[in-house]
Amino acid sequence: MIRLSTWWSAARSERPTAERTSRIQAIAKAHLDAIWRTARDLGVDARDVEDVLQEVLLVVVRRIDDILVDRERAFVLAATARVVANWRRTRRRRPLELSDELDALGPVVGGSSGLPPGPERALEHSERLELLRVALAAMTDAQRVAFTLFELEQLTAREIAEQLGVPEAAVESRVRRAWQVFHDCCERTGEAESPEPTEADE
Amino acid sequence: MNPSQRSSALLDQLRRDRPWQRVPESVRQRALERLEGELQARPRRRALRRGSALAAVLLLAAGAGWGLQRERELHDAAAVALAAEPAPARSGTARAAASAGAAPASAAERGVPDFEPTTVAVARGADRAWLGAVNPVANGDFAAGDRLWSVRLLPDLHSARRSPSSGSPPLAGAAYRLRDGLLCMSVSARQRILGVWGGESDVEPASLPLAAHRRYRLSLRVEVSGSLPIELFVRVAPAAPAPPFVVAALPRTSTAQYFTADFEPDVASGAARVAFLARAAAGAGRSEICLDDIAVTGG
Numbered sequence: 383m384i385r386l387s388t389w390w391s392a393a394r395s396e397r398p399t400a401e402r403t404s405r406i407q408a409i410a411k412a413h414l415d416a417i418w419r420t421a422r423d424l425g426v427d428a429r430d431v432e433d434v435l436q437e438v439l440l441v442v443v444r445r446i447d448d449i450l451v452d453r454e455r456a457f458v459l460a461a462t463a464r465v466v467a468n469w470r471r472t473r474r475r476r477p478l479e480l481s482d483e484l485d486a487l488g489p490v491v492g493g494s495s496g497l498p499p500g501p502e503r504a505l506e507h508s509e510r511l512e513l514l515r516v517a518l519a520a521m522t523d524a525q526r527v528a529f530t531l532f533e534l535e536q537l538t539a540r541e542i543a544e545q546l547g548v549p550e551a552a553v554e555s556r557v558r559r560a561w562q563v564f565h566d567c568c569e570r571t572g573e574a575e576s577p578e579p580t581e582a583d584e
Numbered sequence: 585m586n587p588s589q590r591s592s593a594l595l596d597q598l599r600r601d602r603p604w605q606r607v608p609e610s611v612r613q614r615a616l617e618r619l620e621g622e623l624q625a626r627p628r629r630r631a632l633r634r635g636s637a638l639a640a641v642l643l644l645a646a647g648a649g650w651g652l653q654r655e656r657e658l659h660d661a662a663a664v665a666l667a668a669e670p671a672p673a674r675s676g677t678a679r680a681a682a683s684a685g686a687a688p689a690s691a692a693e694r695g696v697p698d699f700e701p702t703t704v705a706v707a708r709g710a711d712r713a714w715l716g717a718v719n720p721v722a723n724g725d726f727a728a729g730d731r732l733w734s735v736r737l738l739p740d741l742h743s744a745r746r747s748p749s750s751g752s753p754p755l756a757g758a759a760y761r762l763r764d765g766l767l768c769m770s771v772s773a774r775q776r777i778l779g780v781w782g783g784e785s786d787v788e789p790a791s792l793p794l795a796a797h798r799r800y801r802l803s804l805r806v807e808v809s810g811s812l813p814i815e816l817f818v819r820v821a822p823a824a825p826a827p828p829f830v831v832a833a834l835p836r837t838s839t840a841q842y843f844t845a846d847f848e849p850d851v852a853s854g855a856a857r858v859a860f861l862a863r864a865a866a867g868a869g870r871s872e873i874c875l876d877d878i879a880v881t882g883g
Contacts, residue, residue: 414607418604418611428604439615569587
């Protein structure tokens with residue numbers, strides 16, 4: 383019976399405190415949009431992104447004690463990048479590529495705004511998205527993560543480096559190379575196909 | 585503006601107006617509810633895991649006639665913990681199927697190759713009861729020609745990037761014709777045709793009201809002929825949680841095929857629309873796809 387009491391005490395002590403629970407909830411509420419965006423930017427298709435989102439929240443629950451107060455956003459975005467990397471490794475062949483394509487045309491077919499933007503504007507918008515998709519696909523995984531976190535989510539190189547466990551200079555180098563890929567894609571639209579990924583900075 | 589500035593400006597625009605800028609409200613709610621469930625269940629599960637060995641000892645002990653009361657408590661705790669175990673997450677598409685109660689049929693049963701049963705919310709329609717139902721998708725049967733429909737050829741950006749002379753790909757009307765009350769579109773390799781019902785017509789906009797938590801069925805009839813395989817994707821948008829859709833790799837046969845997908849929106853919408861996207865595979869020649877009886881029934 384002594385052992386049993388010890389076990390019950392241990393179980394009680396592991397229950398998240400109210401403070402910890404409310405912090406987890408606050409982080410989730412504050413950064414849900416950013417996790418969603420980052421997962422989509424990193425190439426998770428529409429039908430899997432909710433699962434990725436849930437996985438990131440579980441990481442937050444597990445690691446809540448490791449998350450520094452002023453690094454919450456950086457932590458969840460880096461966690462998103464890791465979960466996406468796992469997703470990419472384990473996902474099966476994508477049979478519904480066409481559905482993703484129609485998702486990307488959200489404004490044309492009734493996206494989140496629900497307002498018809500007119501064909502010209504919708505086309506222009508879908509071209510921009512297509513360009514981003516092509517550019518991100520042309521980057522290496524490391525470049526894509528650095529570019530997404532730095533350029534799209536606007537974390538600092540230091541924050542990214544801390545969370546990914548790499549030197550700051552490496553992050554800067556990846557962002558620089560990724561930017562070059564993006565710029566090349568912008569320039570080559572209408573001229574040539576996007577460059578293949580290079581592993582120079584790996 | 586120099587090229588670098590142009591790229592920066594473009595990136596700036598993308599930063600602001602990607603369509604996935606914000607989590608859809610229904611997804612947000614689900615995610616927070618699941619998180620809440622996890623926060624409640626986690627400590628109990630962990631305690632249960634650590635206590636499993638002890639539980640075995642207790643069961644033996646209970647058989648020996650002591651600690652019976654404590655063992656009951658442990659079992660109660662186990663039952664609570666297991667009941668609180670959150671259901672495994674499923675993909676959005678499968679969720680749509682499950683919420684509608686439609687068990688995804690196997691690919692062989694559907695006669696639809698290349699699609700994984702767990703990710704496809706489509707049942708090939710032996711059930712044609714919907715044909716007689718009231719269809720709020722006005723002119724979904726194309727009896728009034730292309731009224732309320734907008735059919736366009738999407739630019740082939742892949743080719744456009746390879747052509748030095750091409751600038752922005754032109755916005756083109758797709759080559760389509762109306763034959764015996766069917767909307768028929770001719771597609772060559774890799775061409776994509778987008779059709780939208782309602783919302784895009786300046787003259788006569790139309791939209792489809794959807795009530796929350798009511799069951800609807802999206803259905804249509806398709807005929808395909810020609811040398812190229814065609815993929816077809818049809819959906820109602822916006823409709824939460826996951827936009828319901830029919831997706832099919834179409835056998836090349838001019839025999840009519842019927843497709844249906846059931847769905848149950850989380851939220852009401854006064855302005856849903858219907859869209860289809862048809863894409864031909866790479867290869868030589870052309871194919872023709874004909875659509876008819878596009879309907880959303882139920883509610």
